Amino acid sequence: MTNIVVFAKLVPDLVEELEIADNGIALDMEWLRLIINEFDNHAVEQALILKERTGGEVTVIAPQAEGVDEMLYTIAAKGADRVMMLKGDFEAGVNNHALARAFATTVQTYQPDLILTGVQANDDLDGAVGPLIAEYLGMPYIGYISGVSMAGDKLSAQKEYPGGLIAEMEVALPAVLGIQAGEEPPRYVAISKVRQMMKTATIDEYDVAELNTSGGVTANRMYAPEVSERAEMLAGDEDEVATRLVEIFKEAGLV
Amino acid sequence: MAANSISRSPSFTQEFYQSLFKVIDGENIKTCLQCANCSGVCPFGHVMDFPPGRMISWLRAGIFDEVIKADSVWMCVSCYACVEVCPKNIPLTPGLMTRAKEELLLAGNIPTELQSALEFSQRYGNPLGESPRKRADWAKGLETEVPIMRKLNRPVDVLWFVGDYASYHPRVQQTTRAFFKVLTALGVDFAILGPEESSDGDSQRMAGERGLFEMLAEKNAKVFEKYEFGEIITTDPHAYNAIKNEYPTLGIEYPVRHYTEFLVERIDDIKALFKGNGEMRITYHDPCYLGRANGIYDAPRELLEAIPGVELVEMPHSRTTSLCCGGGGGGMWLDGFQWEKAHVRLSDWRVKEAVDTEASILAVACPYEPPRFEDSVKTVAGAEKLIVKDIIELLAEAI
Amino acid sequence: MSGDIFVVFEHLRGQIADISYIMLAAARDLAQTTGGEVIGVLLGHNAQDIVSHVAADRVLYGDHPALADFNPEGYANTLSGLIQAEGPRAVFFGSTSIGADIAGVLSARLGLPLVGSCIQIGEGNIISKICGGKIMVETVLADDDTTLITMIPGGYKPAQGQSETPPTATPFEVSIDSLRISLKQYIEPEAGDVDISSEKVLIAIGRGIQTADNIELAQELAELLGGAVCASRPVVDQGWLPATRLVGKSGKSVKPKLYLALGISGAPEHVEGMADAEMVVAINMDPNAPIFNVATYGAEIDLFDLIDPLIEKLEAAA
Ligand SMILES: Cc1cc2nc3c(=O)[nH]c(=O)nc-3n(C[C@H](O)[C@H](O)[C@H](O)COP(=O)(O)OP(=O)(O)OC[C@H]3O[C@@H](n4cnc5c(N)ncnc54)[C@H](O)[C@@H]3O)c2cc1C
Ligand code: SF4
Numbered sequence A: 001m002t003n004i005v006v007f008a009k010l011v012p013d014l015v016e017e018l019e020i021a022d023n024g025i026a027l028d029m030e031w032l033r034l035i036i037n038e039f040d041n042h043a044v045e046q047a048l049i050l051k052e053r054t055g056g057e058v059t060v061i062a063p064q065a066e067g068v069d070e071m072l073y074t075i076a077a078k079g080a081d082r083v084m085m086l087k088g089d090f091e092a093g094v095n096n097h098a099l100a101r102a103f104a105t106t107v108q109t110y111q112p113d114l115i116l117t118g119v120q121a122n123d124d125l126d127g128a129v130g131p132l133i134a135e136y137l138g139m140p141y142i143g144y145i146s147g148v149s150m151a152g153d154k155l156s157a158q159k160e161y162p163g164g165l166i167a168e169m170e171v172a173l174p175a176v177l178g179i180q181a182g183e184e185p186p187r188y189v190a191i192s193k194v195r196q197m198m199k200t201a202t203i204d205e206y207d208v209a210e211l212n213t214s215g216g217v218t219a220n221r222m223y224a225p226e227v228s229e230r231a232e233m234l235a236g237d238e239d240e241v242a243t244r245l246v247e248i249f250k251e252a253g254l255v
Numbered sequence B: 001m002a003a004n005s006i007s008r009s010p011s012f013t014q015e016f017y018q019s020l021f022k023v024i025d026g027e028n029i030k031t032c033l034q035c036a037n038c039s040g041v042c043p044f045g046h047v048m049d050f051p052p053g054r055m056i057s058w059l060r061a062g063i064f065d066e067v068i069k070a071d072s073v074w075m076c077v078s079c080y081a082c083v084e085v086c087p088k089n090i091p092l093t094p095g096l097m098t099r100a101k102e103e104l105l106l107a108g109n110i111p112t113e114l115q116s117a118l119e120f121s122q123r124y125g126n127p128l129g130e131s132p133r134k135r136a137d138w139a140k141g142l143e144t145e146v147p148i149m150r151k152l153n154r155p156v157d158v159l160w161f162v163g164d165y166a167s168y169h170p171r172v173q174q175t176t177r178a179f180f181k182v183l184t185a186l187g188v189d190f191a192i193l194g195p196e197e198s199s200d201g202d203s204q205r206m207a208g209e210r211g212l213f214e215m216l217a218e219k220n221a222k223v224f225e226k227y228e229f230g231e232i233i234t235t236d237p238h239a240y241n242a243i244k245n246e247y248p249t250l251g252i253e254y255p256v257r258h259y260t261e262f263l264v265e266r267i268d269d270i271k272a273l274f275k276g277n278g279e280m281r282i283t284y285h286d287p288c289y290l291g292r293a294n295g296i297y298d299a300p301r302e303l304l305e306a307i308p309g310v311e312l313v314e315m316p317h318s319r320t321t322s323l324c325c326g327g328g329g330g331g332m333w334l335d336g337f338q339w340e341k342a343h344v345r346l347s348d349w350r351v352k353e354a355v356d357t358e359a360s361i362l363a364v365a366c367p368y369e370p371p372r373f374e375d376s377v378k379t380v381a382g383a384e385k386l387i388v389k390d391i392i393e394l395l396a397e398a399i
Numbered sequence C: 001m002s003g004d005i006f007v008v009f010e011h012l013r014g015q016i017a018d019i020s021y022i023m024l025a026a027a028r029d030l031a032q033t034t035g036g037e038v039i040g041v042l043l044g045h046n047a048q049d050i051v052s053h054v055a056a057d058r059v060l061y062g063d064h065p066a067l068a069d070f071n072p073e074g075y076a077n078t079l080s081g082l083i084q085a086e087g088p089r090a091v092f093f094g095s096t097s098i099g100a101d102i103a104g105v106l107s108a109r110l111g112l113p114l115v116g117s118c119i120q121i122g123e124g125n126i127i128s129k130i131c132g133g134k135i136m137v138e139t140v141l142a143d144d145d146t147t148l149i150t151m152i153p154g155g156y157k158p159a160q161g162q163s164e165t166p167p168t169a170t171p172f173e174v175s176i177d178s179l180r181i182s183l184k185q186y187i188e189p190e191a192g193d194v195d196i197s198s199e200k201v202l203i204a205i206g207r208g209i210q211t212a213d214n215i216e217l218a219q220e221l222a223e224l225l226g227g228a229v230c231a232s233r234p235v236v237d238q239g240w241l242p243a244t245r246l247v248g249k250s251g252k253s254v255k256p257k258l259y260l261a262l263g264i265s266g267a268p269e270h271v272e273g274m275a276d277a278e279m280v281v282a283i284n285m286d287p288n289a290p291i292f293n294v295a296t297y298g299a300e301i302d303l304f305d306l307i308d309p310l311i312e313k314l315e316a317a318a
């Protein structure tokens, strides 16, 4: 039986304005709304699809954060067999290196055949978490995956390149994949099922005693870029506007 | 340990059929005459593989598979037209069609547009995916500050439940500001909830997401409990329907009125504020959830007729036979899906009727309608000059 | 440790990727503070010709049949030996399907710090853009370790990393043992309809385009800019373009680098699908059209007057 483990995390929800904390080097947590990293959501979907197709067990592990219970119950309602939370102080200065180490230590007890995670997250400052996990576990890693099929201890994955070109790669299990898109968009789960899960399912917990953040970076400064409220209007007749546009396209590297 | 995998195909089984009896008047389904009135009147009946009547006949015969495969229930805009004409008083809209949507949704089989509206409602408390913190942003830039319960910190006569589209949709925000103007002019003691307000959840419920509806209702109930107010009023018939008819079944009981009922009571005060506004030929569209679902047909008309210089004309489909704008029952979030199937928009039909009355204004009383009808005005030949206005905007302009 | 800056070149099926030039431009900026050389690293097989235009001081070339195509494991193993042996001050990777697969592996394997999503090199610091562009972060190079950096486009033009004189390429020894990852085949993108959600450039047309025949004009622009045509609802409703090209609430959400909106008013249902585009250029005759509220640049002008000169000037620039 295939043992699939997914690493998923919550990231800042960009629907809300982001604010910088007083220290100038972190996001202001008070105003932060968190949401599942969309790529992790795809990783969960891909895991469930694999399970439906070839059998197996899906475990989803997420670091503690405000709202993680709800996220994990939702995932359980979608069909994950086991959900688990890494407990620790993940707020201040935590980075993907620390998360990857904590996850790698935890996941070993499950002896996973396959680990899936989102190819990236909007708050990655020290690279994506997937390749770090893979290396800490000594497993191979391929990212930008949009389709997976399994046969025995081999797995075939579709890796996306710019322009829609796909490379079909084979990898020996156990392995880690960075999911760009699941074969199907993440499924909907009715709230009644989530609420049911809140009553019946348990979230396993694993205490992460110490965080090792080395390899990650510390910000010297964080700031929000200035955004204009309205378009910069290009003046002149069609010739002048066309000339200006070509310049703009050139500056953006599009021509 | 969390549970087992889910099946992706819905289960329309004997159990599902039996569950229909439990809806109020649900037993009536057994007495269906197969007269096909329902399917005939249904605005999308022609594109449904299983319009309500046929669905009943197949379910009664125990043939469930075919019904499962068809996704025609997503064409249902929960307009109550079928209920209105059924001689056997069968709860087709709240029972059969909504239960069928619930079954599809439980199985995870829903169009993606609808999925994001539902996910947004869950996450942000509104189906538009806007930040809940910005729920009162429609009031920005107004001369007078809009009173918000949490800041006011005292009882008020009227709690104005603003609703989703009225809070966020740029077109409908104009209506919202107009209502603010009228309330202020009348000297009503009112306040809004601002960021504490969540979606009423009614259209999500009619789209098959009952659990989400309950969650949203409970959220609103917690906020209602915090404050003292005499009654709730709203410009949104869907919110009105939810708070009036559905919240009480969850033990959330508050007096609620649609703004047309509230204002018609003050019609003399309003008349005193009117200035002459010239001649206007107006036709009025009965919103499904004000009209058929709640029987409010006269108050809106009385308000319109009170405006000096207004001549009110009726469209062929009016009052109980009003044609749905297409936004109900999840229709607001199924636009692409329904267009693919039908290649027609219900709002286009309605606008054609309005044009034929030679009215210059199509008056409405529901926040779903101005954006939908204004889109149709751009598409329907000969409709270019038709102006779409909520009654409240017409009142605000006249004072 | 030297002051040299490495740039790991990216190429796919015989074509060097633009991100390589962009990284060279950034590396050049960084080398001014570290005082070293900008050294390109090319991994491949019979691939030396593809680096004829790189603005590097020199190139280290690792040639091996197993590196003919990108293989994350082959690349990581080769680079880890090279970085250890040479001790550069920093190594640039693309934040791409190639670079992002290996930078993290190397960071974990060699215990080196990794800075992601770098868009520009400032005065002695690395500027990263995260949270969908809503947050900028400044970091600095590690004092006594090689810093690994993944780079996103936007801060430099590819031309800044190009040069007419090909650099000298010095081969280095590559030995590759058995790999757990192997390439089976390439699958070409399906011909037929395009997936607008993955296009870099979108020419979006609205009701202002007036007739089906006029779509050709937009198509021409799309070809010149290497993108595709998408539309608002009225255009799709008319059947002028398939539903797969619809942007908005009932269609797709898109995040191209350029969204050129021609004759689109900017209704909220439309904006919902395109607000995350990196750059929006709106052409509309109505100065009050709401599309100007979400656009980066706008022009209040008849789109039919603009298209011809724009096509002309783009052709001239190409
Ligand atoms: C439930 C629902 C869902 C919807 N979903 C979507 C959706 O997914 N996607 C979507 O796009 N819409 C959607 N709509 C429709 C949306 O509300 C708008 O009607 C639509 O986006 C308008 O398209 P448009 O901007 O092309 O047309 P218009 O609003 O008519 O705008 C045309 C613009 O072109 C300009 N113009 C005209 N001629 C010229 C010229 N020669 N040169 C320059 N400018 C010119 C005009 O000034 C005008 O601003 C939805 C609506 C509803 C109610
Ligand atoms: S509620 Fe309206 S749309 Fe739904 S089945 Fe009845 S008539 Fe048709």
Ligand code: SF4
Residues within 6 Å of the ligand: B031, B032, B033, B034, B035, B036, B037, B038, B039, B052, B053, B056, B085, B086, B087, B088, B089, B090, B092
């Ligand atoms: S109108 Fe009523 S009785 Fe007639 S077919 Fe429909 S459900 Fe049956």
